[in-house]
Amino acid sequence: MDLRYSESDEKFRAELRAWLEKEIAAYGPPPADYISDWDSRRGYDTGWQRRLYEGGYAGINWPREYGGCDLSLSEQIVYYEEIARADAPYVGVNFVGMLHGGPTLIAEGTEEQKKKLIEPIITGEHIWCQGFSEPGAGSDLASLQARAVRVGDEYIINGHKIWTSFAQIADYCEMLVRTDFEAPKHKGISWLILPMDAPGIEIRPLKTMTGESEFSEVFFNDTPVPVSNLVGKENDGWRVTNVTLRFERGTAFTSEMYNLQEYLSQLIRVAKRVTRDDAAAWEDRALRREVGHLKAELDALWAMLKLSISEAAGNEGGMPGVGASAVKLFYTELYQRVTEVGIRLAGRAALSRDDVADFPNEQFVAKHMNSLSLTIAAGSSQIQRNIISERILGLPRER
Amino acid sequence: MDFRLSEDQVALRDGIRAFCDGRVPNEQFAEFENLGGFDRELWTELAEMGVFALRLSEDEGGVELGMADAVVVFSELGRRLVPGPLAWSHLAAGLVDGAESGETVVGGIDATVAGPLMIEHLDFLDALVVLYEDRVERVDPSSVKADAVATPLDPLTPVHHAQSLPVGEVIGDAALADRMRREGAALASGFLLGIAEATQELATEYAKGREQFGRPVGGFQAIKHILADCFVRQEVARAAAYAAGATVDHPDAGDLIATVSGAKVNCGEAAMKNSRACVQVHGGMGYTWEVVAHYYLKRTWVLENSFGTVDEHAEIVADRVAAQIG
Numbered sequence: 001m002d003l004r005y006s007e008s009d010e011k012f013r014a015e016l017r018a019w020l021e022k023e024i025a026a027y028g029p030p031p032a033d034y035i036s037d038w039d040s041r042r043g044y045d046t047g048w049q050r051r052l053y054e055g056g057y058a059g060i061n062w063p064r065e066y067g068g069c070d071l072s073l074s075e076q077i078v079y080y081e082e083i084a085r086a087d088a089p090y091v092g093v094n095f096v097g098m099l100h101g102g103p104t105l106i107a108e109g110t111e112e113q114k115k116k117l118i119e120p121i122i123t124g125e126h127i128w129c130q131g132f133s134e135p136g137a138g139s140d141l142a143s144l145q146a147r148a149v150r151v152g153d154e155y156i157i158n159g160h161k162i163w164t165s166f167a168q169i170a171d172y173c174e175m176l177v178r179t180d181f182e183a184p185k186h187k188g189i190s191w192l193i194l195p196m197d198a199p200g201i202e203i204r205p206l207k208t209m210t211g212e213s214e215f216s217e218v219f220f221n222d223t224p225v226p227v228s229n230l231v232g233k234e235n236d237g238w239r240v241t242n243v244t245l246r247f248e249r250g251t252a253f254t255s256e257m258y259n260l261q262e263y264l265s266q267l268i269r270v271a272k273r274v275t276r277d278d279a280a281a282w283e284d285r286a287l288r289r290e291v292g293h294l295k296a297e298l299d300a301l302w303a304m305l306k307l308s309i310s311e312a313a314g315n316e317g318g319m320p321g322v323g324a325s326a327v328k329l330f331y332t333e334l335y336q337r338v339t340e341v342g343i344r345l346a347g348r349a350a351l352s353r354d355d356v357a358d359f360p361n362e363q364f365v366a367k368h369m370n371s372l373s374l375t376i377a378a379g380s381s382q383i384q385r386n387i388i389s390e391r392i393l394g395l396p397r398e399r
Numbered sequence: 400m401d402f403r404l405s406e407d408q409v410a411l412r413d414g415i416r417a418f419c420d421g422r423v424p425n426e427q428f429a430e431f432e433n434l435g436g437f438d439r440e441l442w443t444e445l446a447e448m449g450v451f452a453l454r455l456s457e458d459e460g461g462v463e464l465g466m467a468d469a470v471v472v473f474s475e476l477g478r479r480l481v482p483g484p485l486a487w488s489h490l491a492a493g494l495v496d497g498a499e500s501g502e503t504v505v506g507g508i509d510a511t512v513a514g515p516l517m518i519e520h521l522d523f524l525d526a527l528v529v530l531y532e533d534r535v536e537r538v539d540p541s542s543v544k545a546d547a548v549a550t551p552l553d554p555l556t557p558v559h560h561a562q563s564l565p566v567g568e569v570i571g572d573a574a575l576a577d578r579m580r581r582e583g584a585a586l587a588s589g590f591l592l593g594i595a596e597a598t599q600e601l602a603t604e605y606a607k608g609r610e611q612f613g614r615p616v617g618g619f620q621a622i623k624h625i626l627a628d629c630f631v632r633q634e635v636a637r638a639a640a641y642a643a644g645a646t647v648d649h650p651d652a653g654d655l656i657a658t659v660s661g662a663k664v665n666c667g668e669a670a671m672k673n674s675r676a677c678v679q680v681h682g683g684m685g686y687t688w689e690v691v692a693h694y695y696l697k698r699t700w701v702l703e704n705s706f707g708t709v710d711e712h713a714e715i716v717a718d719r720v721a722a723q724i725g
Binding site: 001002003004005006009073074077264265268269272282285288289290291292293295296297299300301303304306307310311313323326329330382384385386388389390392393394395396398 | 400401402403404405408467471599603606607614615617618620622623624626627628630631634635636637638639641642644645646649651652653657658660661662664665709710712713714715716717718720721724
């Protein structure tokens with residue numbers, strides 16, 4: 001139970017900090033059309049990924065033989081802390097590949113798949129998207145109906161996926177399909193690497209409640225995929241899916257967790273500046289207690305993550321344990337509570353989604369609206385509670 | 400950095416757990432009540448297990464372990480709701496002769512807390528430590544004029560109500576008083592973590608066995624989700640309590656004050672919410688004296704008022720972070 005960083009960790013921190021300071025300044029902020037233009041977004045996010053790679057800071061816990069850094073456990077934590085502290089460009093469109101697709105390939109892929117696909121994720125060359133949810137298979141993901149029928153050495157895919165982030169620009173999709181139509185629902189699923197330039201793919205963007213189109217519906221009509229793109233065995237996809245989900249729930253949001261600390265600091269700065277009831281808002285004891293409470297919880301979340309990363313270090317590919325569900329549930333609900341304090345502090349200024357007067361509404365308003373997605377995506381809070389109560393506490397299972 | 404329990408810590412935890420499970424089963428709670436909330440024999444056994452001397456040097460009769468280890472030990476004591484002035488005697492080891500061996504039972508009170516002077520375990524104490532703003536005093540318990548409270552909230556924590564405290568012997572300065580408050584908060588956090596764990600487990604076991612509508616109530620999401628939340632709170636509390644212990648041992652590993660206060664906030668909340676949930680999940684039986692859930696809830700209220708409340712610590716954390724921002 002040791003939280004100290006070694007001298008070599010601190011040396012790594014100092015080098016990374018200096019590198020980030022220089023590189024972030026040189027790389028500059030996102031272009032004006034970053035949100036509205038997918039190519040612009042891809043260019044910016046993958047350009048930064050490329051710089052990380054060239055600087056030797058990409059794929060921090062990935063094996064060296066596939067282009068990763070294979071950093072120690074403590075260096076990984078230092079990395080997350082420094083990336084957040086420096087306010088480095090967000091992983092953005094590289095999210096799926098870097099944070100759960102790539103880790104799944106490392107843990108479950110064939111040697112050939114790893115050789116071909118892992119390095120291009122780290123270099124920013126390949127963008128991945130996720131083809132898991134369907135209109136009829138949300139919380140009950142295992143009831144998915146996208147069909148793959150084997151013809152020779154190809155699967156022919158037909159189906160309809162939804163909530164697919166980055167579909168418009170993705171090169172590959174982590175695709176779940178049904179390959180056995182008679183077997184019980186969990187036993188007939190396969191996990192496929194689907195090239196997004198295959199024929200028969202139609203993408204329809206969805207407008208979210210924040211006004212953006214961050215995800216799409218994707219339709220597959222007789223889309224062929226080589227059988228060699230199977231990850232794991234045919235019909236063993238549910239097990240592989242759970243590997244992906246462990247990463248998605250356990251460690252994918254690490255940098256956002258640390259960013260919340262920065263958010264809280266910004267909130268305190270604003271509270272010291274703005275007036276409420278003839279005094280600085282920060283003079284309000286109730287607000288201070290609430291912020292202190294949230295800060296204590298954020299610190300505990302970070303300690304919880306250190307514990308979970310320490311424990312995962314012994315697992316294949318650093319896969320988080322089933323406790324990932326507890327981290328995900330706590331983090332997403334805490335995120336909503338933290339950002340709610342911000343939008344309340346903004347008061348009437350919150351009627352604008354953009355920055356107004358003293359209020360950083362891009363933080364206080366947009367972040368809170370966006371936070372509503374967190375307790376739904378990657379398995380809703382209710383599903384996490386089912387997982388915790390069934391797989392950890394051993395209570396009776398849902399059907 | 401490796402935040403997992405070391406092999407030695409796992410062995411320490413397992414040893415204390417085996418002892419507490421064997422020596423303090425649920426049935427023992429009623430026995431403690433008959434003894435007035437304190438068991439001198441148990442106290443000696445705890446001393447022999449090293450509960451009080453844990454952090455002392457070998458010369459002083461200890462094993463030179465750290466606060467991280469002490470937090471692990473206190474979470475085990477909390478799981479079984481071991482009675483007595485555990486934190487005060489642990490803190491007094493090395494300061495008050497005989498505290499480490501259990502021969503001197505040391506209790507304590509923070510005199511700077513507003514409100515009536517409620518002294519725990521007074522009848523059983525050989526020494527009373529009093530924390531003031533600028534000093535620490537040792538007071539002879541027999542010189543304290545106080546009325547025994549007829550019905551203490553926690554049946555295993557007897558209390559006296561005193562109008563004032565007699566002058567004692569000064570045994571430390573403001574820095575020691577501060578340190579005792581902080582280390583007491585870390586130990587209390589460990590104990591509260593144990594309560595959060597134990598109440599979750601108690602409620603989960605009950606939910607697996609209790610049938611209504613033809614199936615275990617633990618099969619209903621309304622109950623499952625309460626228990627899942629209890630588990631999450633327990634794990635959050637664990638991370639916070641361990642971080643507090645590790646940071647007391649190595650203050651350069653983080654912000655000592657914010658980390659310890661943060662632990663008291665998270666562990667206090669977890670114990671309070673989990674022990675209430677434990678009563679609720681047990682239904683009508685949870686409201687009876689027979690089911691042990693109430694002992695946990697009541698001890699949690701004792702600890703909420705020991706070494707700083709959740710609200711007080713939340714404010715300390717806020718002040719720390721605000722000061723760093725400038």
